Amino acid sequence: MSAIAVRKLLFFGRLHPQKCSFSLNQVRRLGASVLRPCSTVVQPRITTHYTRHPREHDPRWAEISMERETYSADVVIVGGGPAGMSAAIRLAQLAQQAEKELTIVVLEKATEIGQHTLSGACLETRALDELIPDWRDRGAPIHNPVTHDKFALLTETGRIPIPILPGMPMYNVGNHIVRLGHVVAWLGAQAEELGVEVYPGQPAAELLYHDDGSLKGVATADAGIAKDGAPKAAFQRGMEFHAKCTIFAEGCHGHLAKQLYQKYNLRDKCQPQTYGIGLKELWQVPEGNHKPGTIEHTVGWPLDRHTYGGSFLYHLEDGGERLVALGLVMGLDYRNPYLSPFKELQRFKHHPSIAPTLRGGTRVQYGARALNEGGLQSLPKLTFPGGCLVGCSPGFMNVPKIKGTHTAMKSAMLAAEAVFGRLSGDQGTSVDPQEYEALIRASWVWQELHAARNVRPSFHSPLGLYGGLLYTGVFYMLAGGREPWTLKHPGRDADSLRPAKDCLPIQYPKPDGELSFDLLTSVSLTNTNHEHDQPPHLTLSDDLIPTLRNLPTFGGPEARFCPAGVYEFVPAEGGDGERLQINAQNCIHCKTCDIKCPSQNINWVVPEPGGGPAYNGM
Numbered sequence: 001m002s003a004i005a006v007r008k009l010l011f012f013g014r015l016h017p018q019k020c021s022f023s024l025n026q027v028r029r030l031g032a033s034v035l036r037p038c039s040t041v042v043q044p045r046i047t048t049h050y051t052r053h054p055r056e057h058d059p060r061w062a063e064i065s066m067e068r069e070t071y072s073a074d075v076v077i078v079g080g081g082p083a084g085m086s087a088a089i090r091l092a093q094l095a096q097q098a099e100k101e102l103t104i105v106v107l108e109k110a111t112e113i114g115q116h117t118l119s120g121a122c123l124e125t126r127a128l129d130e131l132i133p134d135w136r137d138r139g140a141p142i143h144n145p146v147t148h149d150k151f152a153l154l155t156e157t158g159r160i161p162i163p164i165l166p167g168m169p170m171y172n173v174g175n176h177i178v179r180l181g182h183v184v185a186w187l188g189a190q191a192e193e194l195g196v197e198v199y200p201g202q203p204a205a206e207l208l209y210h211d212d213g214s215l216k217g218v219a220t221a222d223a224g225i226a227k228d229g230a231p232k233a234a235f236q237r238g239m240e241f242h243a244k245c246t247i248f249a250e251g252c253h254g255h256l257a258k259q260l261y262q263k264y265n266l267r268d269k270c271q272p273q274t275y276g277i278g279l280k281e282l283w284q285v286p287e288g289n290h291k292p293g294t295i296e297h298t299v300g301w302p303l304d305r306h307t308y309g310g311s312f313l314y315h316l317e318d319g320g321e322r323l324v325a326l327g328l329v330m331g332l333d334y335r336n337p338y339l340s341p342f343k344e345l346q347r348f349k350h351h352p353s354i355a356p357t358l359r360g361g362t363r364v365q366y367g368a369r370a371l372n373e374g375g376l377q378s379l380p381k382l383t384f385p386g387g388c389l390v391g392c393s394p395g396f397m398n399v400p401k402i403k404g405t406h407t408a409m410k411s412a413m414l415a416a417e418a419v420f421g422r423l424s425g426d427q428g429t430s431v432d433p434q435e436y437e438a439l440i441r442a443s444w445v446w447q448e449l450h451a452a453r454n455v456r457p458s459f460h461s462p463l464g465l466y467g468g469l470l471y472t473g474v475f476y477m478l479a480g481g482r483e484p485w486t487l488k489h490p491g492r493d494a495d496s497l498r499p500a501k502d503c504l505p506i507q508y509p510k511p512d513g514e515l516s517f518d519l520l521t522s523v524s525l526t527n528t529n530h531e532h533d534q535p536p537h538l539t540l541s542d543d544l545i546p547t548l549r550n551l552p553t554f555g556g557p558e559a560r561f562c563p564a565g566v567y568e569f570v571p572a573e574g575g576d577g578e579r580l581q582i583n584a585q586n587c588i589h590c591k592t593c594d595i596k597c598p599s600q601n602i603n604w605v606v607p608e609p610g611g612g613p614a615y616n617g618m
Helices: 003-011 024-030 082-097 126-131 180-193 255-263 341-348 405-425 435-441 444-451 465-478 519-524 545-554 592-596
Strands: 070-078 104-108 148-154 159-161 197-200 204-209 215-220 223-225 231-236 240-248 275-284 294-300 309-318 321-331 362-372 387-389 538-540 567-571 578-582 602-604
Touching (some): 070 082, 070 215, 082 104, 082 126, 082 405, 180 197, 204 240, 275 341, 294 465, 387 405, 405 435, 435 444, 545 578
Parallel strands (some): 070 104, 070 240, 104 197, 240 387
Antiparallel strands (some): 148 159, 204 215, 223 231, 275 362
């Protein structure tokens, strides 16, 4: 019997996956499955979340009230990062200038503003200068100007310096090294001073629509649901937040933005988005190793020439502490399913030019986050009836600069201006801030992204890294990005993995406990916490795909591309083959799994309120 036939039988109810089992080993080896007699072995259901198993069909929910409380605002902003807070501040400023009352609400899933923010971060203050010109006087936590810039190509044991001149994308003198989470918390305080209502610990979980199809608002996540999907005695329904306009600032690969793309066909006229993963550690280092104001970027080792990526190393001081922010950013279009981004970062730190900075130091934080790398070609339509997309949600990152905060903030400020204009002249139930698109195209954000549009796709030439460096040097530097063509991305990152049989396993060195560390020890530094007894928020479209396809074809890449140990293949009950185990409590909300799964079988949704990492200025 074919694997497809088995799945059809399961679908139509002739076999129940929790009451019958069959040999997954034979599926892996032969592409077919042989049914075993029903046994008493119970295979646990992986996905129990209501988005896959609707509660209206579950008798355990029959007597549970699903009524929600409702709050109405003029504007609701989903996400309290740099873009969300910039949109809120700009709206409040405009309302204040016009002497108009405006109810502005920010919903943030982190329990404290800034706790889910992670970035390098070297900040270009151009947008902040426009938004809050006196930010220095207001005590913004931005006090480490870049004074020295270094760039190099690494080989396994060597380092080839590459000159950096003003005008080059990697030139950073005059920018500032920051702990972006602290900057976001400060922005939140500025927003609240202007009357913005900021609600941390309130993840937006569901989109709400008017009868005419326009967006009505969002609902926050429910709480008090057991791991098997049943209601607990303490079940609490989320709240509905209605607005004339909802601004989505979820960050990279937002789970609500994905639904909006489909609902309003927002990606019909753009190329597929392509992504990277950024892994970061924060170290306290000895005085002799510290060079305040110095930043270093590298390309090359430990990545091969066909894997896009590079490293950053920033020296900063904060509260008397000598800190180094170190990380590795790599494209999620990598090919080898045996590659582990986390382990690449760990071995990178042993490079002869990197290790001396860290020796004698103490690692104090670790984290990871996906980032948009598609640039101009991958920007979707930004507006729709009742809302718009800002910041890293649609993808305003300048890839060769490795910066997106300033462009994200500016996009949000322009959206706020378009929304305010519509609110001032339209008293309907919802507004479509269509002017936002024109404002973006006329701004310096568009100019930046247009100049940089071909840098990322140029790495897909046969020369790989070297072709990309050559293209950047010739067309970005000499032509200013004015070449008359636009290169295309090859496709989705999920489609780039090659079958495991066509790739060589990567032998990573064991962590030494001084410079390199194991994954679980690292995850403990994220301060991640989720209520264990709740349905996993890493949902699978099909619980069988990990063992029917991903494991036999790609060697189970879920266990390697996740930087937090969420996915693990363990022996199946009864000792027959393996099954996928999801350790959802480890999830640091990076979204890599949703992007890189070769079967596109994983859908990340928000967990119960209060879940996720608790970064301190990452």
